[in-house]
Amino acid sequence: MSVTIPAVKLNNGQQMPIVGFGVFQIPAEQTEKAVSEALAAGYRHLDTAASYGNEEAVGRAIAASGIARDDLFVTTKLWVQDAGEEPTRAAVDASLQRLGLDYVDLYLIHQPYGDYYGSWRTLRSLTEEGRVRSAGVSNFHSDRLVDLAERTGFTPAVNQIETHPYFQRQTDQDVMAGLGVQHQSWGGFAEGRNNLFTDPVLSDIAAEHGRSVGQVVLRWLTQRGIVVIPKSVRPERMAENLDIFGFTLSADELIRIAALDTGASLFFDHRDPAMVSALGSRRIHE
Numbered sequence: 001m002s003v004t005i006p007a008v009k010l011n012n013g014q015q016m017p018i019v020g021f022g023v024f025q026i027p028a029e030q031t032e033k034a035v036s037e038a039l040a041a042g043y044r045h046l047d048t049a050a051s052y053g054n055e056e057a058v059g060r061a062i063a064a065s066g067i068a069r070d071d072l073f074v075t076t077k078l079w080v081q082d083a084g085e086e087p088t089r090a091a092v093d094a095s096l097q098r099l100g101l102d103y104v105d106l107y108l109i110h111q112p113y114g115d116y117y118g119s120w121r122t123l124r125s126l127t128e129e130g131r132v133r134s135a136g137v138s139n140f141h142s143d144r145l146v147d148l149a150e151r152t153g154f155t156p157a158v159n160q161i162e163t164h165p166y167f168q169r170q171t172d173q174d175v176m177a178g179l180g181v182q183h184q185s186w187g188g189f190a191e192g193r194n195n196l197f198t199d200p201v202l203s204d205i206a207a208e209h210g211r212s213v214g215q216v217v218l219r220w221l222t223q224r225g226i227v228v229i230p231k232s233v234r235p236e237r238m239a240e241n242l243d244i245f246g247f248t249l250s251a252d253e254l255i256r257i258a259a260l261d262t263g264a265s266l267f268f269d270h271r272d273p274a275m276v277s278a279l280g281s282r283r284i285h286e
């Protein structure tokens with residue numbers, strides 16, 4: 001199937017499709033099928049992570065697809081256990097091996113914990129070596145993002161953070177725009193929390209356009225210039241989540257959606273000491 005997906009331009013000139021396919025919580029044994037179906041639906045941007053345990057399956061689907069490497073945009077992420085200069089180099093090598101790729105388009109520091117300044121130095125070298133096309137971060141609050149960008153002089157291309165109608169992150173997006181960092185949403189549907197798919201405001205707007213709530217949410221995010229990576233294991237939803245460019249939300253509709261913001265996470269705050277401790281000590285390999 002041929003689908004045209006607009007791209008955003010990162011701060012190093014690289015193009016990134018504004019819609020990708022996320023594979024968090026897809027069990028490894030189901031991931032090859034899901035990614036193959038997503039590629040058949042027209043996705044060309046894939047988002048995985050070392051900690052998801054499914055990079056090999058993503059790699060098998062890429063290899064089986066026959067799609068030219070240049071036509072794909074592949075992201076993976078560094079787990080906290082591998083923070084630091086040398087461990088990061090080894091972790092990138094291991095991810096590339098599992099993915100069966102010579103380079104990734106985007107490599108993110110998954111969490112703002114551990115020696116991520118050491119990781120960042122290594123990622124800068126790896127972008128120069130070409131093993132990583134763009135380097136970025138995830139789950140960085142704006143204070144940490146500013147410090148990393150300004151103290152190192154190497155600005156992340158992307159910050160991937162929880163962003164959905166109940167946690168809209170406008171202030172963070174403004175900080176990112178000031179730095180030249182592309183805002184990427186994870187959990188764009190809040191994984192369905194807060195009854196997002198039956199939200200009355202979103203349902204009314206969806207009905208006005210003859211679209212689904214999911215499409216309204218993804219259109220709202222992309223109209224804000226935010227890159228999205230919806231996850232689904234169902235081919236009909238994969239197609240639905242890509243088909244979001246045939247309508248535009250009005251200024252009035254944007255205001256109604258803006259009013260849904262609670263300003264707080266529906267998951268957890270990455271500054272919560274209990275989470276810093278729990279995630280920081282999680283191990284994904286020996």
Ligand SMILES: NC(=O)c1ccc[n+]([C@@H]2O[C@H](COP(=O)([O-])OP(=O)(O)OC[C@H]3O[C@@H](n4cnc5c(N)ncnc54)[C@H](OP(=O)(O)O)[C@@H]3O)[C@@H](O)[C@H]2O)c1
Nearest residue numbers: 022023024047138186187188189190191214230231232233
């Ligand atoms: N950097 C990070 O720390 C971080 C954290 C979380 C996620 N992520 C990334 O962001 C991606 C997306 O986030 P997420 O997977 O947490 O959640 P999400 O995309 O917000 O929501 C996924 C859920 O929505 C359902 N769904 C998908 N499309 C739908 C539609 N059109 N209508 C109704 N239901 C629909 C899916 O069910 P079915 O599968 O049954 O369709 C699944 O239960 C992840 O896959 C991952 O790549 C990153």
